[in-house]
Amino acid sequence: MILPSQRHLFGMPRDVCYLNAAYMTPQTIRMEEVGDWSLRLKSRPWELAPADFFTEVEKLRSVFARLIDASADDIAITPSASYGLAIAAKNLKPAKDSRILLLEEQFPSNVYPWMRVAEQSGAKLEFVPMPSDYDMTGAVLDRIETLGDQIALAALPHHYWSNGVKVDLAAVGRACRKYGIRLALDLTQSLGAVPFSVRDVDPDYITAAAYKWLFGPYIVSYFYAAPRNQADLPIEENWINRAGSEDFAGLVHYQKEYLPGARRFDVGERANFALVPMARAALEQILDWGVVNIAETIAGHSRAIGEIFRRAGFEIIPGDKRGPHLMGALSKDPLPEDFLVKLQEHGVYLSVRGRSVRIAPHVYNDAEDIERLARAMTFL
Ligand SMILES: Cc1ncc(COP(=O)(O)O)c(C=O)c1O
Numbered sequence: 001m002i003l004p005s006q007r008h009l010f011g012m013p014r015d016v017c018y019l020n021a022a023y024m025t026p027q028t029i030r031m032e033e034v035g036d037w038s039l040r041l042k043s044r045p046w047e048l049a050p051a052d053f054f055t056e057v058e059k060l061r062s063v064f065a066r067l068i069d070a071s072a073d074d075i076a077i078t079p080s081a082s083y084g085l086a087i088a089a090k091n092l093k094p095a096k097d098s099r100i101l102l103l104e105e106q107f108p109s110n111v112y113p114w115m116r117v118a119e120q121s122g123a124k125l126e127f128v129p130m131p132s133d134y135d136m137t138g139a140v141l142d143r144i145e146t147l148g149d150q151i152a153l154a155a156l157p158h159h160y161w162s163n164g165v166k167v168d169l170a171a172v173g174r175a176c177r178k179y180g181i182r183l184a185l186d187l188t189q190s191l192g193a194v195p196f197s198v199r200d201v202d203p204d205y206i207t208a209a210a211y212k213w214l215f216g217p218y219i220v221s222y223f224y225a226a227p228r229n230q231a232d233l234p235i236e237e238n239w240i241n242r243a244g245s246e247d248f249a250g251l252v253h254y255q256k257e258y259l260p261g262a263r264r265f266d267v268g269e270r271a272n273f274a275l276v277p278m279a280r281a282a283l284e285q286i287l288d289w290g291v292v293n294i295a296e297t298i299a300g301h302s303r304a305i306g307e308i309f310r311r312a313g314f315e316i317i318p319g320d321k322r323g324p325h326l327m328g329a330l331s332k333d334p335l336p337e338d339f340l341v342k343l344q345e346h347g348v349y350l351s352v353r354g355r356s357v358r359i360a361p362h363v364y365n366d367a368e369d370i371e372r373l374a375r376a377m378t379f380l
Pocket residue numbers: 079080081082083107109157161186188189209221
């Protein structure tokens with residue numbers, strides 16, 4: 001279902017055409033209200049009971065789990081996408097000369113941890129370049145078929161961060177299982193805007209920062225560990241992640257056991273009273289819109305915007321090779337230095353990554369925004 005514009009749920013000025021969700025989504029008015037309340041919780045600490053260190057965060061785990069078809073037990077709350085990848089990296093023990101599969105020019109958070117693992121283990125990084133026809137799935141599958149069980153881990157996104165080119169993760173998941181390859185996913189640039197289910201892909205780990213397509217606050221991120229990896233080591237040995245931590249009076253009865261499932265991977269102070277309720281409000285809004293509906297709605301905006309860029313001489317990555325939400329428009333010539341500034345003067349907000357203009361609309365965009373963009377492009 002195509003959603004009518006949801007702009008009324010946001011405090012966006014009418015003269016702002018914001019097409020930069022891949023950079024950061026705006027908060028909803030509801031999230032601001034929740035935040036006004038949650039920020040004040042610590043003004044009255046006598047009202048914060050030990051149970052409050054657990055209840056909100058458990059609700060957040062559950063709502064995120066629904067989004068990816070997992071169980072709340074499989075979810076940890078972390079502060080950044082990088083933190084989740086650090087957990088995955090800490091637990092990968094690749095053989096010398098085995099390979100770690102990455103995409104060329106993948107986002108650095110999903111490259112640096114593997115550089116370190118490679119340095120320490122003697123494994124080699126294997127970068128898959130972007131094919132000229134943008135068939136990234138075909139390129140990844142080819143490389144997996146060629147190297148087979150020499151690959152210890154594939155560390156991939158669902159959609160390429162700078163232009164939305166997609167990787168069919170269900171197909172890649174099948175190929176990884178065939179050769180016993182671990183699969184770590186950074187879904188920061190897709191989850192919330194593109195349907196995804198762990199049942200279709202069966203990854204080992206997922207990380208996703210909240211502040212982009214998940215509409216959450218900064219310094220909240222989600223981490224999924226498949227049940228088979230829930231005995232892995234966490235980054236921290238935090239008191240609250242140990243069994244029995246609800247009993248504040250008994251904390252020095254040191255425990256060998258962790259809390260069940262992926263809770264052992266939670267960051268310290270994950271109760272995060274100010275931000276956790278806001279993050280939950282954001283995820284509930286996404287579930288309320290429905291990810292399939294979000295994707296269909298944004299795809300319509302992307303088509304209309306793509307047409308404007310095509311008329312202005314840009315090459316648009318074909319719809320079947322990219323996400324509905326994130327679209328690269330490639331300029332044949334280097335972009336003028338003041339490209340973004342000029343657009344901003346006309347109220348249009350976008351990003352540029354290399355020669356690619358990164359276009360990332362959302363459900364708050366409407367026909368007036370598209371007209372504003374079309375007008376702004378005539379002034380370039
Ligand atoms: C693909 C991708 N992963 C992760 C991040 C952010 O990483 P972190 O949460 O570690 O700051 C970004 C930010 O632009 C991103 O585009």
